[in-house]
Every structure is written in structure tokens, then in C-alpha cells.
Amino acid sequence: MHKVRSGVARAATAIAGGLVMALAVASPAMADTSQSSASALQISLVGGGLASSGTASATNDGTTESISGNTNPPLAVLGGQTVITAGVLGQSVRAYNDGTSAACAGVLGAGGAITIGAGGSCIVTPGSEVTLNLGANGLATISLVADAIYSECTATSSPSATGSATLVNARIVSTLLGIPTTLLSLPANPAPNTGLSVPGLLNLTLNGQTSSATGQLTVTALDLSALGGALASVVIGSSSCGVNAVAPPIPVIPLAGAPVALGLGAVVAGTGGFFLHRRRAARRS
Structure with a gap:
């Protein structure tokens, strides 16, 4: 169980870091x-x-x-x-x-x-x-x-x-x-x-x-x-x-697309939680 939680945590951290970097790149430099x-x-x-x-x-x-x-x-x-x-x-x-x-x-x-x-x-x-x-x-x-x-x-x-x-x-x-x-x-x-x-x-x-x-x-x-x-x-x-x-130059990822990127991150994070829930249910059975 500990390994599963650690894996999910690492995945969530990587996804969050990637999104932060994407949004940082998207912020227009002058x-x-x-x-x-x-x-x-x-x-x-x-x-x-x-x-x-x-x-x-x-x-x-x-x-x-x-x-x-x-x-x-x-x-x-x-x-x-x-x-x-x-x-x-x-x-x-x-x-x-x-x-x-x-x-x-x-x-x-x-x-x-x-x-x-x-x-x-x-x-x-x-x-x-x-x-x-x-x-x-x-x-x-x-x-x-x-x-x-x-x-x-x-x-x-x-x-x-x-x-x-x-x-x-x-x-x-x-x-x-x-x-x-x-x-x-x-x-x-x-x-x-x-x-x-x-x-x-x-x-x-x-x-x-x-x-x-x-x-x-x-x-x-x-x-x-x-x-x-x-x-x-x-x-x-x-x-x-x-x-x-x-x-400002044109951003790499338009700011209008930031909510979409964040939504995708939430879906991926939620999917990790879903897999964890399924695995717990399987062990109870």
C-alpha cells in the first residue's frame, strides 16, 4: 500500500511540476x-x-x-x-x-x-x-x-x-x-x-x-x-x-488554455486516486 501511495504522489508531483513549468513558459516575457x-x-x-x-x-x-x-x-x-x-x-x-x-x-x-x-x-x-x-x-x-x-x-x-x-x-x-x-x-x-x-x-x-x-x-x-x-x-x-x-511576444501556451491544462492535470490526478481505490477494493475481496 505504501508503495502505491508513493507512486501516486510522485506522479501527482511530476504532473503539477510540469503544469507549473508550462504556465511559467506561457507567461509572456517582455x-x-x-x-x-x-x-x-x-x-x-x-x-x-x-x-x-x-x-x-x-x-x-x-x-x-x-x-x-x-x-x-x-x-x-x-x-x-x-x-x-x-x-x-x-x-x-x-x-x-x-x-x-x-x-x-x-x-x-x-x-x-x-x-x-x-x-x-x-x-x-x-x-x-x-x-x-x-x-x-x-x-x-x-x-x-x-x-x-x-x-x-x-x-x-x-x-x-x-x-x-x-x-x-x-x-x-x-x-x-x-x-x-x-x-x-x-x-x-x-x-x-x-x-x-x-x-x-x-x-x-x-x-x-x-x-x-x-x-x-x-x-x-x-x-x-x-x-x-x-x-x-x-x-x-x-x-x-x-x-x-x-x-510581449506570443506565449508558447496561450493563457486562455491554462484552465484546460489544469483540468487535464486534475483528471490525471483523479485517475490515480481511482486506481488506488480499485486496488484497495480488490484486496478486501
């Missing part, structure tokens, strides 16, 4: 999702013409990062435009499975590079000067000259998002008879949504920042609108991070 995107350069011409570097995007479902688009597009993607003829386009993106994401985008001189380092920081190696031809003012040509112009952002699933813009040796230059004159020097680390202008020629917004929701941020390093000529606008370095979120 998985952080993240996303980011970046675009190095967009040029708009009067009449509707558009040249764009395209967009690189990164997403993470909590386990796997997926990156689409070209993170280092060649200037050839801009087509036959003549605004920029030499330099580097950079649009790097990352989305991690801990709920953080990062983006970095902009224009650099030839030989420069943009990458994303540890912690989502933007690592930039400026190259030689890059020049964007903005049009003419009488006999003078107007240009935007810089070693590097870029934006960066990071976001977390807490949720939070931060971003900034950096302009390395950037300035608006008027060149007449081969002699350059600086019309406007641009700040290296402008405050968010800094507005500047060259009266009668250009309006600029530096470190433009917009947010569509808590934990989401889009940063544009430089947005320039021309007031005359064939060029309508130039947008340099648009980085977007978030919204990142904490989301």
Missing part, C-alpha cells in the same frame, strides 16, 4: 522593439524636380535587426543634378534588441565617413571640403561649403529620444571673379530649430527637430530654402529614431 531611419540629402528644384539619396531604415522585433536601403549611397543616386558634384553621402542606422535605436545622416567631403559606434553614438571622419552650388546672385555664385554637415539621434523604449546637429567649418560663400567672400558662418553646434538667413538670398533652419509622439524624434541638420533661381531647397542630414516599445 521583448523590446526599436526602429530608426536616415536620409543624407534631398535637393528640390523649382518646377518639381527632386534628387534624393533615398532612405536607410532599421527595425528590430526584439530578437532580430533588419536594415534596408543603402547606408552609403553613391552620388550617382542623385542623378544629373549639379548642386553637389563631389563628396560623401552617409546615412547609418541601427536598431537593437534592448529597445534602443540610433541614426546618423549627412554630407561630408571626399574621404569622409559616417558610422554608428557603441552606445549609438555617431562617429564622423570629415574629409576634404564639400561644396553645394546654390545658384547665382548677379555675377557671383553662391555656395554652401563645409567639411561635414550631419545630424544624429538615439531613442529608447522607456520611452525617450534625443538628437543633435553638427556643422564642421560650414559657411555660405559668394564667389566673384574667383574671389570667395563668406556671407554667413554657420554655428558648429546650433540649438534646436535655429533660424538664419542671408537677406534676399537664403533662409536656413539648423538642427530642426520635430516629434510625432513621446519617444520619437526627427532631426534635420540643415534645411535651406533659396529665394530665387532654379533651386528651391536643400535638406541635409535627416535622422529619425523611435517610437521604440516594450511588447
Whole structure:
């Protein structure tokens, strides 16, 4: 009799342990999702013409990062435009499975590079000067000259998002008879949504920042609108991070099925009691 009771007890214990483990697995663990995107350069011409570097995007479902688009597009993607003829386009993106994401985008001189380092920081190696031809003012040509112009952002699933813009040796230059004159020097680390202008020629917004929701941020390093000529606008370095979120994965055993599992355990346990009762009855007879 003692052996029978011990066997039933062991069986009941095993069943209960199995059910607890199943329900524990069924309890949804939290998985952080993240996303980011970046675009190095967009040029708009009067009449509707558009040249764009395209967009690189990164997403993470909590386990796997997926990156689409070209993170280092060649200037050839801009087509036959003549605004920029030499330099580097950079649009790097990352989305991690801990709920953080990062983006970095902009224009650099030839030989420069943009990458994303540890912690989502933007690592930039400026190259030689890059020049964007903005049009003419009488006999003078107007240009935007810089070693590097870029934006960066990071976001977390807490949720939070931060971003900034950096302009390395950037300035608006008027060149007449081969002699350059600086019309406007641009700040290296402008405050968010800094507005500047060259009266009668250009309006600029530096470190433009917009947010569509808590934990989401889009940063544009430089947005320039021309007031005359064939060029309508130039947008340099648009980085977007978030919204990142904490989301539960699909449980291995849906919680709705837990009562069924527990019911099966009760049936099995009851069956063990039934067999024990039958065995006792048999011994009495």
C-alpha cells in the first residue's frame, strides 16, 4: 500500500511540476522593439524636380535587426543634378534588441565617413571640403561649403529620444571673379530649430527637430530654402529614431488554455486516486 501511495504522489508531483513549468513558459516575457531611419540629402528644384539619396531604415522585433536601403549611397543616386558634384553621402542606422535605436545622416567631403559606434553614438571622419552650388546672385555664385554637415539621434523604449546637429567649418560663400567672400558662418553646434538667413538670398533652419509622439524624434541638420533661381531647397542630414516599445511576444501556451491544462492535470490526478481505490477494493475481496 505504501508503495502505491508513493507512486501516486510522485506522479501527482511530476504532473503539477510540469503544469507549473508550462504556465511559467506561457507567461509572456517582455521583448523590446526599436526602429530608426536616415536620409543624407534631398535637393528640390523649382518646377518639381527632386534628387534624393533615398532612405536607410532599421527595425528590430526584439530578437532580430533588419536594415534596408543603402547606408552609403553613391552620388550617382542623385542623378544629373549639379548642386553637389563631389563628396560623401552617409546615412547609418541601427536598431537593437534592448529597445534602443540610433541614426546618423549627412554630407561630408571626399574621404569622409559616417558610422554608428557603441552606445549609438555617431562617429564622423570629415574629409576634404564639400561644396553645394546654390545658384547665382548677379555675377557671383553662391555656395554652401563645409567639411561635414550631419545630424544624429538615439531613442529608447522607456520611452525617450534625443538628437543633435553638427556643422564642421560650414559657411555660405559668394564667389566673384574667383574671389570667395563668406556671407554667413554657420554655428558648429546650433540649438534646436535655429533660424538664419542671408537677406534676399537664403533662409536656413539648423538642427530642426520635430516629434510625432513621446519617444520619437526627427532631426534635420540643415534645411535651406533659396529665394530665387532654379533651386528651391536643400535638406541635409535627416535622422529619425523611435517610437521604440516594450511588447510581449506570443506565449508558447496561450493563457486562455491554462484552465484546460489544469483540468487535464486534475483528471490525471483523479485517475490515480481511482486506481488506488480499485486496488484497495480488490484486496478486501
